[in-house]
Amino acid sequence: MFLAADKLRKNLEPSDYKHVALGLIFLKHISNAFEAKREALLAEDAAAAEDPDEYLAENVFWVPKEARWSHLQANARQPTIGKLIDEAMADIEKVNPGLKGVLPKDYNRPALDKVMLGELIDLISGIATGEPGERAKDLLGRVYEYFLGGFAGSEGKRGGEFYTPRSIVRLMVEMLEPYKGRVYDPCCGSGGMFVQSEKFIESHGGRLGDIAIYGQESNNTTWRLCKMNLAVRGIDADIRWNNEGSFHKDELKDLRFDYILANPPFNISDWGGDRLREDARWAYGAPPVGNANYGWLQHILWHLAPNGTAGVVLANGSMSSAQSGEDVIRKAMVEADVVDCMVALPGQLFYSTQIPACLWFLARNKNPGGKLRDRRGEVLFIDARKVGALVDRTRKEFAENDIAKIAGVYHAWREGQGYADVPGFCKAAKLEEIRGHNCVLTPGRYVGAADIEDDDVPFAERFAPLRAKLAVQFAESEALSASILASLATLAP
Numbered sequence: 001m002f003l004a005a006d007k008l009r010k011n012l013e014p015s016d017y018k019h020v021a022l023g024l025i026f027l028k029h030i031s032n033a034f035e036a037k038r039e040a041l042l043a044e045d046a047a048a049a050e051d052p053d054e055y056l057a058e059n060v061f062w063v064p065k066e067a068r069w070s071h072l073q074a075n076a077r078q079p080t081i082g083k084l085i086d087e088a089m090a091d092i093e094k095v096n097p098g099l100k101g102v103l104p105k106d107y108n109r110p111a112l113d114k115v116m117l118g119e120l121i122d123l124i125s126g127i128a129t130g131e132p133g134e135r136a137k138d139l140l141g142r143v144y145e146y147f148l149g150g151f152a153g154s155e156g157k158r159g160g161e162f163y164t165p166r167s168i169v170r171l172m173v174e175m176l177e178p179y180k181g182r183v184y185d186p187c188c189g190s191g192g193m194f195v196q197s198e199k200f201i202e203s204h205g206g207r208l209g210d211i212a213i214y215g216q217e218s219n220n221t222t223w224r225l226c227k228m229n230l231a232v233r234g235i236d237a238d239i240r241w242n243n244e245g246s247f248h249k250d251e252l253k254d255l256r257f258d259y260i261l262a263n264p265p266f267n268i269s270d271w272g273g274d275r276l277r278e279d280a281r282w283a284y285g286a287p288p289v290g291n292a293n294y295g296w297l298q299h300i301l302w303h304l305a306p307n308g309t310a311g312v313v314l315a316n317g318s319m320s321s322a323q324s325g326e327d328v329i330r331k332a333m334v335e336a337d338v339v340d341c342m343v344a345l346p347g348q349l350f351y352s353t354q355i356p357a358c359l360w361f362l363a364r365n366k367n368p369g370g371k372l373r374d375r376r377g378e379v380l381f382i383d384a385r386k387v388g389a390l391v392d393r394t395r396k397e398f399a400e401n402d403i404a405k406i407a408g409v410y411h412a413w414r415e416g417q418g419y420a421d422v423p424g425f426c427k428a429a430k431l432e433e434i435r436g437h438n439c440v441l442t443p444g445r446y447v448g449a450a451d452i453e454d455d456d457v458p459f460a461e462r463f464a465p466l467r468a469k470l471a472v473q474f475a476e477s478e479a480l481s482a483s484i485l486a487s488l489a490t491l492a493p
Helices: 002-008 014-044 052-056 069-074 081-095 114-125 133-161 166-176 192-203 220-233 293-302 323-335 400-415 431-436 464-491
Strands: 181-185 211-217 237-241 257-262 304-315 339-344 357-363 378-383 426-430
Touching (some): 014 052, 014 069, 014 081, 014 133, 014 220, 069 114, 133 192, 133 220, 166 257, 181 192, 211 220, 257 293, 293 304, 293 323, 293 357, 323 431, 339 400, 378 431
Parallel strands (some): 339 378
Antiparallel strands (some): 339 357, 378 426
């Protein structure tokens, strides 16, 4: 379906068109939810069906009559459709304060082809048609998420500014298991970490009300995408738009969180670190002015609850860099025993960059009790660079079994249930060994080489076919050289 919608954009840039399409999907969603609730109320009490509070009590947005999808669909082929959509968005924001400043309202601009708009409305109208309420809501939520990924791919490098590939988020969520408590993302993009956290709870039979979601985002356009993404999913969350960023205006500075999931921008140099040299968050050392990686790690550690855990996506260089004192900060973090697990990722996982990436898992307390064993003085290293498969010419993804493999190793190690080192893949290393590597945290240094199966075939026999092939190639090369020399001789004066 994304390909059909993308075909309609013609010469419109993906970065512009995504707001057109996603805004309409959102409008379709809230209109569907409203109509389903309205029908239920009409069956009980006609007066209640016209009371906005009845809808708000069920976390359903009130949709004014002229803003409902049925009205827009009926007028989809009118030249005034852009104006009608803008008015619908404005009316919805007016009666739903939680959506104020969130919805796109530029459908009537001259550059937007109104025929294309009508065709897009017709296409979106087919989503979840005839499905019951909860099923329709789930389908629209999945379509919104799917379109976010599609647009991230279309935009290339810029796509990574608002979207973390789903399989990476799924892996982080499966490893951390955010069942209960506060979940936070200090640079939340379009909200994928939160959506996957709720999906995790649903799939494991938990209660959605057991987690509270918090986030910050500095880009207003991305913040709006996030608010719509969460609304489509029916996720209630405290997401702050903060144009100064989490470093300089920490909106939630007094809150501590049980789980933090984040994909900060890699190696960002213009983060204003020169204005934050004495910040209380830098418990392990002031991050270099020219790179925010260790600023993000320490900001996240600062916000962890006493038994909190975090997963952070960073560039590979963060595991070994010795520039501008980063090695000193890393050593301090290792000695403080806040590093729980390091995962090296394969290349080509991201839309936005070919820079190799890794996952840092941090823990405030490595002996919290419960089902988790005492892991003090130990770090788990996982080398997942050979895991995953290409889904197109340029990008890889983790399949479900890949995620289960990596997360399963982490859980077995944390819980003390059947963990064993696997050469070339995972190794539980003591702090003494890590100190021996000067606190470089690259998994390849610890996991060693994979075991080679001994097939009992003698060396000479195993390499005989290769020797024969090389002999043929050498003979062909010599014959070609002789032919070239002969040709040159005929050209001599």
